[in-house]
Amino acid sequence: xxxxxxxxxxxxxxxxxxxxxxxxxxxxxxxxxxxxxxxxxxxxxxxxxxxxxxxxxxxxxxxxxxxxxxxxxxxxxxxxxxxxxxxxxxxxxxxxxxxxxxxxxxxxxxxxxxxxxxxxxxxxxxxxxxxxxxxxxxxxxxxxxxxxxxxxxxxxxxxxxxxxxxxxxxxxxxxxxxxxxxxxxxxxxxxxxxxxxxxxxxxxxxxxxxxxxxxxxxxxxxxxxxxxxxxxxxxxxxxxxxxxxxxxxxxxxxxxxxxxxxxxxxxxxxxxxxxxxxxxxxxxxxxxxxxxxxxxxxxxxxxxxxxxxxxxxxxxxxxxxxxxxxxxxxxxxxxxxxxxxxxxxxxxxxxxxxxxxxxxxxxxxxxxxxxxxxxxxxxxxxxxxxxxxxxxxxxxxxxxxxxxxxxxxxxxxxxxxxxxxxxxxxxxxxxxxx
Amino acid sequence: xxxxxxxxxxxxxxxxxxxxxxxxxxxxxxxxxxxxxxxxxxxxxxxxxxxxxxxxxxxxxxxxxxxxxxxxxxxxxxxxxxxxxxxxxxxxxxxxxxxxxxxxxxxxxxxxxxxxxxxxxxxxxxxxxxxxxxxxxxxxxxxxxxxxxxxxxxxxxxxxxxxxxxxxxxxxxxxxxxxxxxxxxxxxxxxxxxxxxxxxxxxxxxxxxxxxxxxxxxxxxxxxxxxxxxxxxxxxxxxxxxxxxxxxxxxxxxxxxxxxxxxxxxxxxxxxxxxxxxxxxxxxxxxxxxxxxxxxxxxxxxxxxxxxxxxxxxxxxxxxxxxxxxxxxxxxxxxxxxxxxxxxxxxxxxxxxxxxxxxxxxxxxxxxxxxxxxxxxxxxxxxxxxxxxxxxxxxxxxxxxxxxxxxxxxxxxxxxxxxxxxxxxxxxxxxxxx
Numbered sequence: 124x125x126x127x128x129x130x131x132x133x134x135x136x137x138x139x140x141x142x143x144x145x146x147x148x149x150x151x152x153x154x155x156x157x158x159x160x161x162x163x164x165x166x167x168x169x170x171x172x173x174x175x176x177x178x179x180x181x182x183x184x185x186x187x188x189x190x191x192x193x194x195x196x197x198x199x200x201x202x203x204x205x206x207x208x209x210x211x212x213x214x215x216x217x218x219x220x221x222x223x224x225x226x227x228x229x230x231x232x233x234x235x236x237x238x239x240x241x242x243x244x245x246x247x248x249x250x251x252x253x254x255x256x257x258x259x260x261x262x263x264x265x266x267x268x269x270x271x272x273x274x275x276x277x278x279x280x281x282x283x284x285x286x287x288x289x290x291x292x293x294x295x296x297x298x299x300x301x302x303x304x305x306x307x308x309x310x311x312x313x314x315x316x317x318x319x320x321x322x323x324x325x326x327x328x329x330x331x332x333x334x335x336x337x338x339x340x341x342x343x344x345x346x347x348x349x350x351x352x353x354x355x356x357x358x359x360x361x362x363x364x365x366x367x368x369x370x371x372x373x374x375x376x377x378x379x380x381x382x383x384x385x386x387x388x389x390x391x392x393x394x395x396x397x398x399x400x401x402x403x404x405x406x407x408x409x410x411x412x413x414x415x416x417x418x419x420x421x422x423x424x425x426x427x428x429x430x431x432x433x434x435x436x437x438x439x440x441x442x443x444x445x446x447x448x449x450x451x452x453x454x455x456x457x458x459x460x461x462x463x464x465x466x467x468x469x470x471x472x473x474x475x476x477x478x479x480x481x482x483x484x485x486x487x488x489x490x491x492x493x494x495x496x497x498x499x500x501x502x503x504x505x506x507x508x509x510x511x512x513x514x515x516x517x518x519x520x521x522x523x524x525x526x527x528x529x530x531x532x533x534x535x536x537x538x539x540x541x542x543x544x545x546x547x548x549x550x551x552x553x554x555x556x557x
Numbered sequence: 558x559x560x561x562x563x564x565x566x567x568x569x570x571x572x573x574x575x576x577x578x579x580x581x582x583x584x585x586x587x588x589x590x591x592x593x594x595x596x597x598x599x600x601x602x603x604x605x606x607x608x609x610x611x612x613x614x615x616x617x618x619x620x621x622x623x624x625x626x627x628x629x630x631x632x633x634x635x636x637x638x639x640x641x642x643x644x645x646x647x648x649x650x651x652x653x654x655x656x657x658x659x660x661x662x663x664x665x666x667x668x669x670x671x672x673x674x675x676x677x678x679x680x681x682x683x684x685x686x687x688x689x690x691x692x693x694x695x696x697x698x699x700x701x702x703x704x705x706x707x708x709x710x711x712x713x714x715x716x717x718x719x720x721x722x723x724x725x726x727x728x729x730x731x732x733x734x735x736x737x738x739x740x741x742x743x744x745x746x747x748x749x750x751x752x753x754x755x756x757x758x759x760x761x762x763x764x765x766x767x768x769x770x771x772x773x774x775x776x777x778x779x780x781x782x783x784x785x786x787x788x789x790x791x792x793x794x795x796x797x798x799x800x801x802x803x804x805x806x807x808x809x810x811x812x813x814x815x816x817x818x819x820x821x822x823x824x825x826x827x828x829x830x831x832x833x834x835x836x837x838x839x840x841x842x843x844x845x846x847x848x849x850x851x852x853x854x855x856x857x858x859x860x861x862x863x864x865x866x867x868x869x870x871x872x873x874x875x876x877x878x879x880x881x882x883x884x885x886x887x888x889x890x891x892x893x894x895x896x897x898x899x900x901x902x903x904x905x906x907x908x909x910x911x912x913x914x915x916x917x918x919x920x921x922x923x924x925x926x927x928x929x930x931x932x933x934x935x936x937x938x939x940x941x942x943x944x945x946x947x948x949x950x951x952x953x954x955x956x957x958x959x960x961x962x963x964x965x966x967x968x969x970x971x972x973x974x975x976x977x978x979x980x981x982x983x984x985x986x987x988x989x990x991x
Contacts, residue, residue, distance in 0.1 A: 395858030424829030
């Protein structure tokens, strides 16, 4: 089945029971045929493809030829400089919108920076904490959903109670966020992916950012975890920007509220990039003092390597254009498969993101788990159904995160054929079982 | 003053009051002369010198030329492999005496691995913990002293109560260790640097290791933090070895007790090395599960770089021979300065280590702080007096950790002249104030 074949079809819901059963058995047969091909494709994680990684290979060879000294005279091979070398800070400062005293450069994982920040908050508290969070009777967290599964997993690991906040096209439901944080002092934080959100691709509107800055949380040590993971990861020619959360918070006197995270995982190498945390100068000083017990300094040679390879923020933007050239056709293929194979049948809905790493698919209620399982049977691995929700539970069982970046176009084409067939099968079953 | 001049001198304690005062004013004058030189020397930390770092420069250029795939097919540029690639494990396995399923490769800092291990224990517990340590009424820790200041600082950061255990030439006072851990279930761990201990250079005897393996702690989740930071850092031709703590613990059925840490910080680069944690397979599985919430994987490109540069454990041993060739003359200079300038006067005592990064000086009671302060005045920075003791308090105020590795021989010569003069001044003052 392809776009042209489906154009003259009726919507699935308009089929008679007979027609539906016949359509269903065709689709089942089709899935069986795919299964016989013994595919082994992975669309489960937001992982760059090899072609994207090749873009940064030069970084690994000549960036450190015989010169390991940073601009201000630090031998990057040796101990020290907990907050990172200045030229690495300079790469991130315009990216996340902070000044030179408002940033710490981390290791190869911003997830680690986020986890560690919460671990320290639990054991020691953040700046302004009346006591360590682990000494509070309970700690709660706002989780806009669909969202990033690894964010939610951190909360789950630490026994932090997650409260789901619906995710809109311009950010979380701010009425709910405002009400909850102002009423409940157990709520210590919120997860945000403000640009090209994981998985919906939503971009926070100016109004949403301003409402975040204007929050008046009951907890004196409430923190906005602003994971700007996709801040330069555009898929269109438009370089979308959002309001600067730290600057907005300075205007409201809440500059200690946001903690901004980013990394080069999807700019250079997921396995060997660098990360950053941005925050008010006071927050940074406080965190540095806490972090000094954990580590003498993150890998400065890798910081220097990145600084020399990218040179400046423009260098990063140029690199992102190259990533876009590789990724855009993959996203186009996914959208066109969904539009061609599901839209005419009236099955499901999906995001068409301007950036980021995912397409978020919402099928008919109760079909997500079935689709993921059918795809797995046919050799196509998807993110678990429900993964984008706190505790892994999608109340509608309808959301699936499609990650099109890692497979080749050819593989992606095969995988999307399987996906759309599975979606049709599941949609039929949902109708037949009504 | 030098060795030959002091040979005919009396011991300081044998001088008459008149002689002592005259000697004292000479030494004060000498110190003043050093001060006028405006020295700026740092012997405060165990930091490799630039010449040592040069030994690994090649690692930074051609180890990853066009091939980023590990032996078993992992693209090290991408996400994944939380426990590290096998060829990196293979470097560490013989170094810390563990098998392939008994190791996790970390980032550039073993301190971070140790801190994180305790942070996880506090928040989540270790394998076999009845509850997270932070939920215990109190947590206590055994701290052989003199020891490593950053170990003690981790305890202090987490509010863990430190109990000082005297350090002997063959390890901690095991009578005391055995008694305390068997009696007090609040005691959850002990810090050990079993080879070329920081700062005394002590090497744990076979008997001490066996007594560790035979411990019967009252706490079911007691852990030995076996920081084998200097396991291949020999200063003599003798490659000292110690008994394998994990193997000894397997014999007693206590294989979950030891957690072994090491890094290449002083093998390749302090700022860009790799680290490892070794433990029983069950401990490793437990920790990997916990760590999966924190990080997707440490820097595999740096792991591959190290594996390709060193090739195997023999490659590491050859590298350590080169380090030794650079370091031995520095340690010889320190020992010879102390022997020449202090021994004939009967001032103090010191270690003459067969490996590691420090000389441990013990002056007359009450002189350590004064020496450090006099040296600082004269432009020679030493580790703070007391740093090698829990809470930074040396009850005798006599111990100073000398770190001779970073300065050049010429600088070290100047620094030791200042140190010995300061030691004489302080010794005179101690006698005059009696």
